[in-house]
Every structure is written in structure tokens, then in C-alpha cells.
Amino acid sequence: MxxxxxxxxxxxxxxxxxxxxxxxxxxxxxxxxxxxxxxxxxxxxxEFVPSGSARQLRAGVAQSVGAVVLDLGNPFFTAVTRGIEDRLTPEGIALIVASSDELPSRESERLVLLEQHGVRGILVTPSSDDLDQYEALRRRGTPVVLMDAGLGTGFPTVAVDDVLGGRLAVQHLLDLGHRRIAVVTGPSTIRQCVDRVVGARLAVADAGLDPDEVLVEVPVPALNADEGEEVAHRLLARQEQWRPTGIFCVNDLLALGALRTLLRAGVSVPGQMAVVGYDDVPFASMLMVPLTTIRQPTHQIGWSAADLLLTLNASDAGADDAGRPAPEVQFAPELVVRLSSDPSRDPERASERDPERAPTRDRGPAQAD
Known part of the structure; x- marks a missing residue:
């Protein structure tokens, strides 16, 4: 390097x-x-970058690491950040966290600031597929590890199989009999969104159906609850014969917003419309209608990414040094079924069918009438 x-x-x-x-x-x-x-x-x-920590760098290895995530307001990234911190703290290393707000321009600004601060490495959740800025950082001696990104980039990466995640979500809705499914997705520059939609389409094709007939892709500019509410309003405004009976949102914040709109409009969930999210953030099981979702190992993602970075620092090697392939870790997501998609998860109805059957933690409270 x-x-x-x-x-x-x-x-x-x-x-x-x-x-x-x-x-x-x-x-x-x-x-x-x-x-x-x-x-x-x-x-x-x-390609000189002024360092705000030059004195520290001359004295030895910097004792701080930077992380740039898509949205610190999203509980998913809060949990990922905790995983990073839990790996760094025993090493006496401080964590500096910034949010790109899903904007490539803001991400670039944060990366420059962290480099100027003299961090020993940067963990980043990419907001686009442009790798040039990461390559420039690496050339200048700052290791970069990608989180929640695609494989095969040439950078050390900790990823989740989002194609599989999208597949699991839509396969679940298909198994429940849904044949008109809205897929609420974010900007096409965000790889995770693209992969989850690819998985959704594969699930429909696997069922011998036409994805273009079954799925309605609804892009939104931001992955937050407000956009989820707006999408649900638009879906409810459709004529009944064209209205989806199931909604798959590419994150739980979108699903939360969609749920709020549906319940306020008096729509029965999941009776009239099923909802599936993605991430399994802490609130997902605590809602009035507990949310079916795709669980990601958030803490492990952060912990593993920080561990990769420390390994790079310990060996004083970049990801592409000596022709070695960049290390990659990929986790498999998991479908967690709750009441928002499956009426059998209503503990009151389950008790009527089988008095010996006790509700589990994931079922949560039944929907209020």
C-alpha cells in the first residue's frame, strides 16, 4: 500500500x-x-489530503475509525453501528459516525472529512455503485471496508444476500395466495433496493407467473416512513380490481408508514392487505399489527466489518495488495412471519383453533377492531 x-x-x-x-x-x-x-x-x-490529525499520525496508528451509513435515523443502521463499536471498543479505538442521507454527494463530503481527520480506516454503506472515491482513498493509504454492499467489488465487504431476501418476502406473499403485489423500493442507485426487487421478480418467475403481471414496482425518493404513507395512499386510490392485496417494502420504515396509512383508512391488515418489510428493526414486533419482515443480522454486519478493517490494519495490507482477493463475508437473511401478512399469527384465533397453542414472542398483540 x-x-x-x-x-x-x-x-x-x-x-x-x-x-x-x-x-x-x-x-x-x-x-x-x-x-x-x-x-x-x-x-x-x-492526491494530497490535509490531515487534521497529522500529529497523531506521526506518533503512531490513529486511534479512530470512520463509518458512513445511509441513514442514522434508520434503526437498522443504529444496530449496525453498535456492532462496529462493540468490536472497536476493546481495542481502544473510537468510532466517528456520519450519515450520507442516501445522497452520493453527501457521502463524498463525509469521506473527505473523515480522511482529513486522519482515521485509520473507513467503513461505508455505499449510496451508489461508483467505486472511484473508495479507490482514491485506498491509493492514499486509507483502508476501506464496504458494508451491506454487493460482492465482487475488489474491496473488503460484509454483505447480506438481498436477492434471497427479496425472494423470501414475495414467495411468502405468493404462498398466501396474493397475485397482485406492490413492491415499494428506493432509488436505483442503492444496490440493496435493486437486489431486493430482483429477488421479488425471481420469486414470481419461480412460481410460473409473469412478474410484470403480478408485481407493481413503486419507486420512492427516500426510504422513510413518510414515503411509505404516501405510497399506501396512492395504492388505496386505485380502482379495487387493480389494487394490490400485498405490499412488500424494501425496508421496515417504509412498511411502518404503509401500515399507518392502511390502519387509519380502516383497511384490515392482513385481511384486506398484507404488508411485509425488510430489516426486522426493534419496533417491528411491537406494532399494533406486528410486522412480517426479512431479518438481517445487523450487529454481526457491523462487528464483522470492523473486524475486517482491523485485520487490514494489522497486516498493513490493502485489499488488492499482492494480487490477493478482497476478503468477503455474506450473511443469509431470514423470513420472520408475523400478523401483518398472516392471520394465523393472531394469538386469539390460534387459541380458538388449538387451546394448547401458546403465542410466541413474534406474534405480538392482535389487531384492534
């Missing part, structure tokens, strides 16, 4: 003193335009 370019390297290439480079970076008005231009060319050529 190439070492991080220093102020001394910039000064040597530009043929000026270290003090002049410092002035260009901090007090450009003190430097003549010609000299400033020469220094700026050297900075660009070396």
Missing part, C-alpha cells in the same frame, strides 16, 4: 518550503499566485 503523501512531499515536488505549502493551505493570501498555482498542481498530482 502506498503511504499517505505528506506536506514535505508536496513541498519537494513544488520546489518550495514546507512553510509555503502550509500558507497555501491555511493562508493563501500570503503566497504569490504563481507559487500558489505550483503548490496546488503538486497537491493534485500527489
Amino acid at each position: 502506498r503511504s499517505r503523501p505528506s506536506v514535505t512531499d508536496v513541498a519537494r515536488l513544488a520546489g518550495v518550503s514546507v512553510g509555503t505549502v502550509s500558507n497555501v493551505l491555511n493562508r493563501p493570501g500570503r503566497v504569490s499566485p504563481a507559487t500558489r498555482e505550483r503548490v496546488e498542481r503538486a497537491i493534485a498530482q500527489l
